[in-house]
Amino acid sequence: MASESSKKSESSKKLEETMRNLFLGVSKREGGEAQFEISPGCAFGALVEERLKNMERNLQEVKGRINGLIFLIVALVVAEVILRFFKHFGRLNFLNKGKSAKRDEERKRAKK
DSSP: HHHHHHHHHHHHHHHHHHHHHHHTEEETTTOOOOOOOOOOHHHHHHHHHHHHHHHHHHHHHHHHHHHHHHHHHHHHHHHHHHHHHHHTTTTTTGGGHHHHHHHHHHHHHOOO
């Protein structure tokens, strides 16, 4: 009798575990680890999942473009700072050649 009740309890536990796994969408791997099933069970769910994946791809593309624009703006600012630095200290005379020649002439006239 004891073995009969233990068989019932084992089978009821097994049935309970199977029903729980079906209800939660859990399947067992070969190693005995539980794995949740995340695939949709209906056509609408599959359509929504596909749209979300497409939206994720588009979002990644937009993020890449924004990162490129930010990099371009930073590079332009750095180039402008470098040019102003050299222009201020007169290292790049070719940038203000005409202006410096006019200033030199004005200074010579002012000294006379």
